[in-house]
Amino acid sequence: MNQSVTFNVNGIKCGGCETTINKALQVLGGVVSVQASSQEKTVSVQFDTSLTSAEAIRDAIVTAGYPVQDHG
Numbered sequence: 001m002n003q004s005v006t007f008n009v010n011g012i013k014c015g016g017c018e019t020t021i022n023k024a025l026q027v028l029g030g031v032v033s034v035q036a037s038s039q040e041k042t043v044s045v046q047f048d049t050s051l052t053s054a055e056a057i058r059d060a061i062v063t064a065g066y067p068v069q070d071h072g
């Protein structure tokens, strides 16, 4: 089943940050779509709950160098 999650990531400053996060998440198994926004300071992700989890995605954002403030 697909689920959507939006993370607040204040460190997204520009298109380069968006690209870095998009690339880091697109290679994760189970990620269906990613949209990082420097305007909104958010990362919205659609993922397959049988393959990955919001926590794993959150960890991947942090590993890419962007602390995550919260998600809902």
Ligand SMILES: [Cu+2]
Pocket: 012, 013, 014, 015, 016, 017, 018
């Ligand atoms: Cu940037």
